[in-house]
Amino acid sequence: MSSKAEILNKIKQSQPNLTAELPDLKVLGSEQFDVLEMYKTVLKNIGGNPVEVADYNEILAYIRNNYPLEKRIITTISELSEIAVLDWTNDDPHSLQNVELTIIKAHFGVAENSALWVTDAILGQRVAPFITQYLAIIVNKKDLIPTMHQAYDRIGNQEYGFGTFIAGPSKTADIEQSLVLGAHGARGLVVFLME
Amino acid sequence: MSSKKIIEHSEAATRFNKDVERVNWHDETLWFVREKRDKSANQIQDWELLRETASRIKNNVLANMHDYLSDFEANAQKNGIIVHWAADAKEHNEIVHSILQKHDVKQMVKSKSMLTEECHLNDYLADKGIEVIDSDLGEYIVQLRKEPPSHIVLPAIHLKKEDVSETFHEHLGTEKGNFDPQYLTESARRELRDTFLTRKAALTGVNFAVAETGEFVVCTNEGNADMGAHLADVHIACMGFEKLIPQRKHLGVFLRLLARSATGQPITTFSSHFKKPRDGKEIHIVIVDNGRSTQLGRPDFRNSLKCIRCGACMNTCPVYRRSGGHSYHNAVAGPIGSILAPNLDMSKNADLPFASTLCGSCTNVCPVKIDIHDQLYKWRQVLVKEGHTPTSKTIAMKTMATVLANPTVFNLAGKSGRFVMKNIPALVNNKMNKWYDQREMPDVPEESFREWYKKNSRESKAKKDE
Numbered sequence: 001m002s003s004k005a006e007i008l009n010k011i012k013q014s015q016p017n018l019t020a021e022l023p024d025l026k027v028l029g030s031e032q033f034d035v036l037e038m039y040k041t042v043l044k045n046i047g048g049n050p051v052e053v054a055d056y057n058e059i060l061a062y063i064r065n066n067y068p069l070e071k072r073i074i075t076t077i078s079e080l081s082e083i084a085v086l087d088w089t090n091d092d093p094h095s096l097q098n099v100e101l102t103i104i105k106a107h108f109g110v111a112e113n114s115a116l117w118v119t120d121a122i123l124g125q126r127v128a129p130f131i132t133q134y135l136a137i138i139v140n141k142k143d144l145i146p147t148m149h150q151a152y153d154r155i156g157n158q159e160y161g162f163g164t165f166i167a168g169p170s171k172t173a174d175i176e177q178s179l180v181l182g183a184h185g186a187r188g189l190v191v192f193l194m195e
Numbered sequence: 196m197s198s199k200k201i202i203e204h205s206e207a208a209t210r211f212n213k214d215v216e217r218v219n220w221h222d223e224t225l226w227f228v229r230e231k232r233d234k235s236a237n238q239i240q241d242w243e244l245l246r247e248t249a250s251r252i253k254n255n256v257l258a259n260m261h262d263y264l265s266d267f268e269a270n271a272q273k274n275g276i277i278v279h280w281a282a283d284a285k286e287h288n289e290i291v292h293s294i295l296q297k298h299d300v301k302q303m304v305k306s307k308s309m310l311t312e313e314c315h316l317n318d319y320l321a322d323k324g325i326e327v328i329d330s331d332l333g334e335y336i337v338q339l340r341k342e343p344p345s346h347i348v349l350p351a352i353h354l355k356k357e358d359v360s361e362t363f364h365e366h367l368g369t370e371k372g373n374f375d376p377q378y379l380t381e382s383a384r385r386e387l388r389d390t391f392l393t394r395k396a397a398l399t400g401v402n403f404a405v406a407e408t409g410e411f412v413v414c415t416n417e418g419n420a421d422m423g424a425h426l427a428d429v430h431i432a433c434m435g436f437e438k439l440i441p442q443r444k445h446l447g448v449f450l451r452l453l454a455r456s457a458t459g460q461p462i463t464t465f466s467s468h469f470k471k472p473r474d475g476k477e478i479h480i481v482i483v484d485n486g487r488s489t490q491l492g493r494p495d496f497r498n499s500l501k502c503i504r505c506g507a508c509m510n511t512c513p514v515y516r517r518s519g520g521h522s523y524h525n526a527v528a529g530p531i532g533s534i535l536a537p538n539l540d541m542s543k544n545a546d547l548p549f550a551s552t553l554c555g556s557c558t559n560v561c562p563v564k565i566d567i568h569d570q571l572y573k574w575r576q577v578l579v580k581e582g583h584t585p586t587s588k589t590i591a592m593k594t595m596a597t598v599l600a601n602p603t604v605f606n607l608a609g610k611s612g613r614f615v616m617k618n619i620p621a622l623v624n625n626k627m628n629k630w631y632d633q634r635e636m637p638d639v640p641e642e643s644f645r646e647w648y649k650k651n652s653r654e655s656k657a658k659k660d661e
Contacts (some may be wrong), residue, residue: 003280003281003282003286003484004280006282007266007282007436007482007484007488008261008264008493010488010489011260011261011264011436011486011488011491013492014488014489014491014492015257015259015260015261015491016257016258016491016494016497017258018254018257019258020251020254020255020257020258020259022252022255022441022442023248023251023252023257025246025248025444025445025447026380026447027244028241028243028244028245028248028447028448029241029447031240031241034512042461046461046464074239078403084631093424093425094392097388097392110455112239112451112461113451115466125425126421126425126473127421127422127425127426130418130421130422130425130465131422131426139417145301147447147451148446148447148448148450148451148462149444149447149448151447152443152444152446153444153448153634157408159341160468160469160470161274161470161471161473161612162467162468162471162473163422163466163468163470163471164465164466164467165450165462165465165466165469166464166465167461167462167464167465167466168464169464170416170417170418170464170465171416171417171464172332172333172380172417173349173416174331174333174336174350174351174380174414175332175336175350175351175356175359175379175380176224176334176354176355176356176359176376177224177227177228178356178376178377180376180377180380181397182379182380182381182384183332183384183416183417183418183419184387184417184418184419184422184425185417185418185421185464185465186418
């Protein structure tokens with residue numbers, strides 16, 4: 001398209017002739033704090049629920065006690081097949097509209113903002129953590145890191161089609177700044193912090 | 196919008212100020228958000244270093260924009276994304292329309308994109324018979340009311356829950372008089388879920404685009420961009436070319452700054468990285484210029500292209516808080532909008548750089564250190580030089596220049612001014628005098644400083660004594 005050449009040409013002529021080196025990012029992210037405690041505190045502040053567990057048995061027990069098992073529960077984790085189905089990842093994404101609870105695993109969590117990094121590789125379907133009424137994410141305690149700088153160090157040049165940081169349940173404050181959980185996506189998020 | 200007559204900021208602000216209670220409420224609500232920003236920023240020990248780093252990354256981007264854009268396009272294409280270029284708003288709208296036409300789409304769901312507001316995409320598509328539904332709750336509310344957003348992050352910040360309740364009662368059939376935000380949000384959730392499930396095309400904005408990887412990031416709290424994009428066959432992402440950053444790791448800097456500056460949250464609920472389309476689906480990116488390359492070529496104003504659209508400058512601005520976003524008659528309101536708008540159209544937006552006290556609060560909170568109040572001041576010089584100020588102001592300024600340049604005239608003017616104010620105050624204290632609009636005129640001194648000085652200075656006293 002001709003606009004491309006025109007735009008790029010104009011940009012080339014307009015851009016400043018500065019030697020503006022990229023800054024060193026290594027000086028950032030040196031904040032010192034208790035990573036697990038910070039993670040839990042921030043998650044609670046943004047409407048999420050941190051639950052420490054020793055193993056999958058404790059997760060199974062928690063879900064049995066807190067969610068309606070008769071409703072549709074999906075997961076990508078074979079250890080949870082007693083309470084959730086695994087055979088949905090090739091379905092039409094629209095068919096996930098009646099899912100009550102989705103349980104997935106995160107690659108890692110970030111303490112400063114309680115965000116969890118998930119990608120295609122562990123999502124099953126991109127829409128799964130959004131379309132569900134409730135969401136549960138499992139992360140190993142050893143995979144909690146302090147800040148976003150360590151997060152991108154860890155992601156590096158990892159290959160993915162889609163990846164997202166999830167920090168708490170879907171929310172909005174668009175009506176007179178009153179915080180409401182569950183705008184379009186999950187109404188609640190429980191994060192299982194596993195030994 | 197373009198055909199409508201624009202009401203100047205000062206006049207629109209005067210109208211907004213008639214409802215004192217509402218103005219005070221608007222002011223306090225935004226100040227509350229500003230305070231949340233402060234608390235959040237103060238918790239980050241490296242906050243100032245982060246701002247400085249972000250600003251320097253953006254300097255690098257501005258100086259290498261051509262190469263980064265070329266890299267971004269090549270990498271995005273490698274990922275299977277279809278890239279389009281639009282020189283202006285018209286071309287942007289035509290491109291979006293052509294993609295929808297190709298897929299025979301008559302209805303589209305949209306997540307927040309101030310760029311499409313800038314381009315008036317919704318009106319354009321409506322004329323072509325295509326229905327667009329805005330899915331961000333705030334945008335959805337203002338769309339139902341046929342209003343533009345009044346804030347880039349909080350589109351319905353000018354409305355009270357009673358207004359929303361009334362709007363939803365009319366359009367969604369919710370219970371009349373039920374003002375509960377939880378109930379109202381739930382009603383919109385139900386309505387919009389149906390929209391997400393039935394649209395074949397979804398349009399989103401872009402918060403950051405990474406040259407190195409060809410991916411782009413969309414940040415929302417509601418998850419509406421994701422609901423739209425992951426359920427549709429076609430995802431169209433529209434971005435101004437300034438959204439580019441060099442490398443993926445730079446996202447660490449910007450994602451730490453964005454939500455903290457915007458609402459005081461540590462990060463938005465969802466920060467989604469789109470790199471490749473799903474199997475058999477399409478992702479299109481429309482890269483838009485629409486005056487940005489002109490701004491890039493203006494040394495005094497190019498820093499405005501660093502903006503990451505957090506809205507912190509609006510929340511802190513004493514003028515924005517008391518005049519409301521709509522008074523800026525531009526997609527982006529407030530201090531940053533007042534720098535961007537004259538670039539788009541000087542004659543239509545000449546009033547905006549004057550809608551500021553130049554207090555500098557905007558500059559102090561800007562996460563990428565844009566010299567906002569300096570640029571507002573510089574725009575004023577440009578606009579006056581190019582003849583874009585109102586005639587009344589030009590005459591007043593010229594008169595003042597004559598008076599100030601000539602001591603005899605100055606003395607005479609002072610004397611007659613004092614006489615008039617003292618003896619015929621109605622000549623001054625009236626509607627013709629803009630200065631009298633919002634304030635009482637001062638008491639008139641008996642004599643001018645010059646007269647007093649002549650009487651009292653040592654020199655003149657000495658002369659008298661002689």
